[in-house]
Amino acid sequence: MLFLPVTGAFLFLGGVVVAWVLGIAAALRKRPSEIALLLGLTGTAAAAIGLGLLLSIVFGLWLVFDLDQYDLWDGWVIAALVMWALSGALGGTAGRRDKETRLFAERLAAEADVPSNELVARVRDPVALSLNIASSLLGFAILAIMIWKPGVGG
Amino acid sequence: MIAALRPDAWDFPLFLHVLGAVLLFGGSASLAVLSIAGLRIPEHAVLLRVLAFRTTLIVVWPAYLVMRVGAQWILSREGLEDNSPGWVGVGFIVSDAGVVVLLLLTLLGWLARRRPRAGTWFAGLSVLYLVALGVAWFAMSAKPG
Secondary structure, eight states: OOHHHHHHHHHHHHHHHHHHHHHHHHHTOOSHHHHHHHHHHHHHHHHHHHHHHHHHHHHHHHHHHHSTTOOTTSHHHHHHHHHHHHHHHHHHHHHHHHHHHHHHHHHHHHHTOOOOHHHHHHHTOHHHHHHHHHHHHHHHHHHHHHHHOTTSOO | OHHHHSOGGGHHHHHHHHHHHHHHHHHHHHHHHHHHHHHHOGGGHHHHHHHHHHHIIIIIHHHHHHHHHHHHHHHHHHTOSSSOOHHHHHHHHHHHHHHHHHHHHHHHHHHHTTOHHHHHHHHHHHHHHHHHHHHHHHHHHHOOO
16 A cells, blocks of 8 residues: 555655756756756656656545545645645746756757856756755655654654 | 554654665666666767766765665664564565675776776666666565565
8 A cells, every 4th residue: 555655755756866966967067968968868857756746646645545543634644735735836946947948058059069158057047956955855854754744643 | 554553763764764765766767867878879978977877976875875774773673683574575685685786886887987888787787776676665665465
């Protein structure tokens, strides 16, 4: 019964790790073609994150309804749901900014593939970075809540 | 059910174990993505192979250590060290054999910086390791038997 929500959590958080590895690697490069390549590879991570979010909410709620000792209105369940929604929303907003950066990098790569200060600034965009950090921290905080279940006697 | 009955003292070791496992899965998935891309995009193959090697050192090994330390800690808390069920055995096989796989990946990743053929082996082994981690997470969460 735990396998499916755990699979969702692994895909979601594993995808977050892949996105960070590729995002940091892109932020450390200067050539547009390399930045475009690395940001393009984050598509795999985005797919895993999306599928993980879906699996975790569907089968997580199923688990809550199925087990008598948990209730949808338990504080830790509501906190996890709010954090799940916030994490997805913040990650989605950051993802749209990252996609614009990737398209810009692809355009520069197709023109002359010469390093550009504007591209470097965009790939290190503090707004997208903050959104990604907040989204990731919320994801890992959900994992902590799932394990500690504050309010449930142990 | 198990979570409701689990004493609070088990929570931190379990969190450490799961956190390490998630980071290990993500790190290994990164290796697979980078190394497969390295095979398909020859003009950036060297960059991708170097990144895969660095990810092995910076992400995968530390994640493995966190996962393994957490596993041993929670095992001792649960008192399963001497009488562990089958699903724990599967986890042990994957994690302990994983050291050999990670050593091989590290060696292949280092060689692949200059030898493209090693990159092919690296990609294959990273995908195999990802599958093994999937088997372990099935055993740990579904607890068959």
